[in-house]
Amino acid sequence: xxxxxxxxxxxxxxxxxxxxxxxxxxxxxxxxxxxxxxxxxxxxxxxxxxxxxxxxxxxxxxxxxxxxxxxxxxxxxxxxxxxxxxxxxxxxxxxxxxxxxxxxxxxxxxxxxxxxxxxxxxxxxxxxxxxxxxxxxxxxxxxxxxxxxxxxxxxxx
Numbered sequence: 001x002x003x004x005x006x007x008x009x010x011x012x013x014x015x016x017x018x019x020x021x022x023x024x025x026x027x028x029x030x031x032x033x034x035x036x037x038x039x040x041x042x043x044x045x046x047x048x049x050x051x052x053x054x055x056x057x058x059x060x061x062x063x064x065x066x067x068x069x070x071x072x073x074x075x076x077x078x079x080x081x082x083x084x085x086x087x088x089x090x091x092x093x094x095x096x097x098x099x100x101x102x103x104x105x106x107x108x109x110x111x112x113x114x115x116x117x118x119x120x121x122x123x124x125x126x127x128x129x130x131x132x133x134x135x136x137x138x139x140x141x142x143x144x145x146x147x148x149x150x151x152x153x154x155x156x157x
Contacts, residue, residue: 029081059147062087062095066153067106069113079118081107084153086139090145098141108136121156 064085073079087105089098098105112132121129134149 008052013113014079053111056092058092058094059088059090060092062089062098063107064102064109067109067113069110071116071118071156072114073118080157081113081116081118081121081153082153083113083151083157086150086152087111088150089148090147092143094141101141104140105137108131108140118156121154124136126151126154 016094064087066107067083067085069081071079085096087097112129116125116129119125130149130151134146137149138146
């Protein structure tokens with residue numbers, strides 16, 4: 001017996017299809033692994049990650065000088081209001097800039113209070129006055145940030 005194959009017969013390869021399938025699976029796994037590696041390294045590098053916590057904003061309180069104004073009473077009897085207030089601003093550096101704008105802030109208070117009646121300052125009227133004044137003060141000190149307006153004293157006579 002000879003191990004030679006006749007010339008007209010082709011030798012049968014064992015596992016030929018199996019090798020092709022295994023190679024295809026390995027190629028797919030390599031491509032998927034490379035894609036996952038690239039996604040992990042390049043996607044996270046493009047996304048900015050904040051490693052330090054943002055610095056908390058320091059708020060400073062500025063006292064507005066006491067405002068004494070007369071109200072529109074609609075009668076011969078004059079009614080007065082005395083208001084003490086404070087502004088909460090973003091930074092101590094802004095306090096000097098806002099102090100320079102204090103005459104405009106006081107004028108806004110006076111203008112608003114002269115048009116109010118004593119009945120408008122009762123109940124939720126104080127809240128409406130606060131919101132109105134906060135909006136006006138924010139416009140006056142425009143590039144500077146004002147966080148809040150606090151009434152320390154509201155006295156209606």
